[in-house]
Amino acid sequence: DVKVTQSSRYLVKRTGEKVFLECVQDMDHENMFWYRQDPGLGLRLIYFSYDVKMKEKGDIPEGYSVSREKKERFSLILESASTNQTSMYLCASSLLATKNIQYFGAGTRLSVL
Amino acid sequence: AQKVTQAQTEISVVEKEDVTLDCVYETRDTTYYLFWYKQPPSGELVFLIRRNSFDEQNEISGRYSWNFQKSTSSFNFTITASQVVDSAVYFCALSEGAGDYKLSFGAGTTVTVRA
Numbered sequence: 001d002v003k004v005t006q007s008s009r010y011l012v013k014r015t016g017e018k019v020f021l022e023c024v025q026d027m028d029h030e031n032m033f034w035y036r037q038d039p040g041l042g043l044r045l046i047y048f049s050y051d052v053k054m055k056e057k058g059d060i061p062e063g064y065s066v067s068r069e070k071k072e073r074f075s076l077i078l079e080s081a082s083t084n085q086t087s088m089y090l091c092a093s094s095l096l097a098t099k100n101i102q103y104f105g106a107g108t109r110l111s112v113l
Numbered sequence: 114a115q116k117v118t119q120a121q122t123e124i125s126v127v128e129k130e131d132v133t134l135d136c137v138y139e140t141r142d143t144t145y146y147l148f149w150y151k152q153p154p155s156g157e158l159v160f161l162i163r164r165n166s167f168d169e170q171n172e173i174s175g176r177y178s179w180n181f182q183k184s185t186s187s188f189n190f191t192i193t194a195s196q197v198v199d200s201a202v203y204f205c206a207l208s209e210g211a212g213d214y215k216l217s218f219g220a221g222t223t224v225t226v227r228a
Binding site (some may be wrong): 005009031033035041042043044045048050058076085088090092093094100101104105106 | 117119122133146148150155156157158159160163204208214215218219220221
């Protein structure tokens with residue numbers, strides 16, 4: 001079974017803090033994704049990566065950056081957290097051969113106070 | 114513009130009732146993929162089905178069935194004889210083009226099955 005692990009289930013941060021959300025997958029998937037989930041809006045793509053050190057902007061990249069130094073790990077960075085970034089963050093990965101079937105982690109619920 | 118519309122925000126049924134979730138999509142591509150995911154209270158989205166645009170056959174998997182109609186741009190999902198374990202948020206998603214691996218999700222439908 002594919003395992004996508006997000007480092008924290010719940011996180012509380014202060015406005016202005018730098019926040020790191022970590023995601024690790026154990027199936028050697030080439031593609032990795034970060035989404036945020038908000039009520040009534042579904043999942044919106046923040047960034048994705050199709051290879052180590054490669055990244056592409058999704059639909060809502062403003063206020064976020066990402067890092068992929070190793071194939072199995074994809075980090076989402078909030079350079080200066082703001083209250084409007086309070087949300088559920090979901091990481092996903094997919095295999096190039098079956099590229100659009102994505103496997104998800106359990107999510108990190110981030111509260112920015 | 115919203116590419117995937119799930120008009121039903123919440124559905125509440127009694128156990129053993131059937132429930133149908135609507136999904137309407139919008140794309141100009143002739144090649145595309147449609148998905149359904151389930152998000153139980155634990156939070157992790159679980160892949161249920163992928164259907165490509167060239168395969169309009171309906172599919173049944175146990176108590177789950179899917180009805181794909183290109184004429185109405187719909188990909189509806191029915192749970193037959195619902196159970197409490199079916200309580201979850203269900204998302205419909207679209208991937209456009211043969212080589213694209215991004216998914217556009219609908220807003221989700223929350224299904225509550227009461228015992």
